[in-house]
Amino acid sequence: MKWKKILWYVVAYSLFAFLTFYIIYSSIEIIQVYRTMLPSGSAIVGLILNFLILLLELFSAFFSVFIYYYIGSSSNYTLLKDENNKFLKSNSLPKVAVVFPLYREPFTVVSQTLEGAMNLDYPKEKLEIVVCDDSPPEHSSEIESFCKANSITFIRRKNRSGFKAGAINNALKQIKCDFLGILDADHIPTPNFIKTCLSGFIEDDIVLVQGKPMFVNQDDYLMRSSAFIQSQFYHIYQKSRGTRNGVIFAGTTGLLRVDLLKEFGGFLEDTLAEDTDTSFMLLSNGYKTRYLHEICSKGLVPWNPISMVNQVWRWTNGITSIFRKRFWKIVKGHNKTINKIDILSTVTTPIIGTVMIFIYILLFVMYMIKEFTGLAEFAFIRPDLGVFPLLLVAPILISLASLIMAFVTWRREEKEDKMIRLRGFFGMVWTITAFYLLMMTAQYFLVWAVISALLGVKKEFDRTIKVKTKTIGKMSQKVKYTLWSIGLLLIAGAFYFASYRTFIANDALFGWFIIAAVTATIPMIITIGHFSKLDFTKDKTAADVEREYGD
Template structure:
């Protein structure tokens, strides 16, 4: 019994310490970002327009079964303000539904207007998105390649503004900031926008300000063809082909730029099942990329600080594993009869309290320095939103721990697309778009529901009886809210399918 007490206590303390370290790493990026903004860092200055003969640009649009958004996507690209003889639009269509027919109709119409659009169909989906991008790249010889997912609607001046950064021959990729078409649609979209805004301010901006590696986000950015080729091209051995190629390119010495002043509107997922699949892919892909690339990073000529920041970048998905371990340890400790329970409880509560402070600082910096108006400017509103987001992220920790472990051991899984439904404001619209609704509740939702009930029970036990569980009431409440929200949203979605 003593050994079990020591093990669970140690797991809780180590997990809490690791979570705090990751939170402090984010807070450090927030500090670097806000200081760079205040000092007018060079990264904040947009370059002058390209002088001389404009280069050729390819717009790659990888899609798979996007019948609700493909027409909107194509018509948006046709509005791009760039010489027609210098611009090629390439629809990389792997669809097996009516998307292909819709696309063919729209392309025929736009072609008559003088828009150069190629409708590319592969014999199979080998390599998924990475395979499609690689396949299309071999059909064209443009100097620069911009990539957009089906739910992105770049502004007409996107190409002219972004290509200007490539006047510096060392620049290999430019990533623009995502903005959101439907951030206020629901709790899900508000929380997703909140997290993405932090990524496109604190994380990208902080890394850039500290001269560390940033990454292409799979869409809303432009590449120099030579960079892709020099780094070995697109690879499909991870679910985040964008992160993988980004690190391979920067290890080779190419410079990446986060163009914060250039925004690219996009649609956020409105379904919990879509959030699950998207977050699973991003989390597992980051773990796969870390497993594949971390050693190469440390053997490279990059600065020591760049290696540290890059390591946190690739390993940040592991926080979900430690969140799960921390919660389960806190749930078990009051029942083990630990002699020094009070000391262990104090340590765990202190660790999680400091983590909360660091995280609130990070998101406050993101919203203030990133100038995102959708959240509102009230400090209480921001605090509420931050805590709600943290609780929901915690509620997904079982689902995403599985993603981390699969990525760590190299278990292959297919690339699951994120459904795009072209839903902006009317919640009733989703009922008419049943094709992507889940038909059954995933097993993980049952586990999340069970843990929600367990943590609620622990709160009642601690508050009702003289029990050690009262020491972790705050922790239990946090996990209870997180697991309750994500499981209830999933049950609600399944009931409407």
């Protein structure tokens, strides 16, 4: 609705104005305080640290402006499709290939997904189902036999060059089709998948139509939080991008126009986020992408905490790599300015969590130096408006915007998802709280994902596990996660100490330190409460889960 869009835009512009004021006011305050202390060496260091924290703080806080923009523009989303467009109205429907890139996937999951593909509502003579399995032959023999028995094209490469993107590009060289559908191994397509997505190709320069996947396994608060990430992505971000032809391919449940994809050069293979990377470069080259908010597949979120962390780690590393590799191409791209801003905010989003952690550390170091040396030069300087000191601007603004976005997502999703409606108000509060805390906590695990991407350290594509994996190298995943949790608990202890000291001194830095301490503690709480399930999985498909919930 237009009034909702205007309302959220007013909030975004007001916040932008406040942050501009905050920059100027804080800068003046810092300069005034240090003017009398300079040119001593400790004053110079303290001045630099204060401005560094201010810059890092604002880098994070400005993201909250974009959150309100996304909410506002997404409220103006409309379903743009034409079921009588030239592709569906034609006497001869276009040929469609539906591709499933696989690597070490369980047969029980893949077989039901392929059965779903065989039941697609599309003429069989115009449909080709393709399995691209990069697994070792001994792992994929059962899947290969299933494909041969059901006239499904099976492609195996000699190596995993380019990982998922490389497998898709290799398939494109061997098959002939007008449109290419891509689905993950656990995403069972709904019968309407192809025709729904085809109805979105209403302009000649649309290269991608993204459908909505539904995630059905939500047994506990961890899985519900993981599913909620997806809900937020589609209800807020994808709807917003859908209003300006700037949609990101989610890696599954999408249909691409092959002639335009080949004209571009196929999928990019040099990051771990080939879907996002290729989408951004397609947009930068002037192509359009669309989002249809209709359920086109039913899939699974990771079954356990370790798989969840691994999945988000891969997303974070891949998206941060795009920032390092494509920044200037994005800036110089032939697309709308608002889409460029959207892309740049997206590729810098993973950095925000790492930035917040660096702020925690810098504040802790400054506080300890000031407390144990008495050097006033290491004080954290921010203006005091009389009501409250402006010491917690970044965490308050980001937390408030994130919680508001989560609430809006919930309200939208409950209209479509019966499971969410059944949980009621308190279910909503608990899910959003768990989601928010887990997102904050995850940042500690993602620091190396961000740093390694910025440094250009090459990483191998680590698929999201659907079956139990016993080892990473010589150490089990469970042991590694537990050791990480213990290490974070020790860090939390330092922050709790600083929290106690600032609390009894009535110092507003208490807010920063208690946030850092609590979020560093949560991994150990999860370890203790879910130790037996840290790497637990179920060989169940989305269809199996739906049948269980139906009962």
